[in-house]
Amino acid sequence: MEDSQIIQLYWERNTDAISQTERKYGRYCKTIAHNILQNEEDAEECVNDTLLGAWTSIPPKHPDNLPVYLGKLTRNRAINAWRAQRRDKRGGGTLTLAWEEIAEIMPSGESVEQEMISQETVLAINRFLAALPVTERSVFLRRYWYFDELPVICERFGFRSSKVKSMLYRTRIKLKKYLKKEGFL
Numbered sequence: 001m002e003d004s005q006i007i008q009l010y011w012e013r014n015t016d017a018i019s020q021t022e023r024k025y026g027r028y029c030k031t032i033a034h035n036i037l038q039n040e041e042d043a044e045e046c047v048n049d050t051l052l053g054a055w056t057s058i059p060p061k062h063p064d065n066l067p068v069y070l071g072k073l074t075r076n077r078a079i080n081a082w083r084a085q086r087r088d089k090r091g092g093g094t095l096t097l098a099w100e101e102i103a104e105i106m107p108s109g110e111s112v113e114q115e116m117i118s119q120e121t122v123l124a125i126n127r128f129l130a131a132l133p134v135t136e137r138s139v140f141l142r143r144y145w146y147f148d149e150l151p152v153i154c155e156r157f158g159f160r161s162s163k164v165k166s167m168l169y170r171t172r173i174k175l176k177k178y179l180k181k182e183g184f185l
Contacts, residue, residue, distance in 0.1 A: 003066040010058035029074040035147040036078035050074045
């Protein structure tokens with residue numbers, strides 16, 4: 001079923017919208033949630049929350065790109081669940097490691113999570129990413145948006161670990177220079 005047809009089902013308040021969304025994008029959303037939560041059951045619950053979120057937000061929203069919209073819903077729910085799980089304890093995992101990697105280039109004064117949410121910073125990062133070559137941008141997004149682990153990125157792009165690490169390092173350095181130039185650092 002086409003995305004426009006699925007969105008129309010939401011607008012018609014037809015419950016088939018949920019099953020069609022899960023059929024087409026369930027695995028995609030679960031991968032995002034699992035990368036963040038590192039737990040199968042929590043990832044499934046997050047996907048269910050995403051489907052409910054889509055049901056309650058469409059309408060009034062009319063997403064132009066359904067997979068991006070669902071990915072964002074899933075990512076936000078997974079990050080909120082991750083924070084809730086670690087509120088009283090400090091945990092490790094891919095999300096913490098990815099934030100630690102990028103923390104050194106984020107403007108100081110607030111936590112990395114708060115800085116990443118800052119609208120101006122996000123717009124600057126989006127401009128930076130738009131100027132990158134496609135492969136470099138894709139690798140960066142797989143690591144810092146989808147929180148893919150390095151072996152997953154290596155397999156996806158057919159690169160060795162050293163190449164991915166080097167690419168990410170160089171991109172972080174470029175981003176740091178860009179953010180300094182734009183006045184964020």
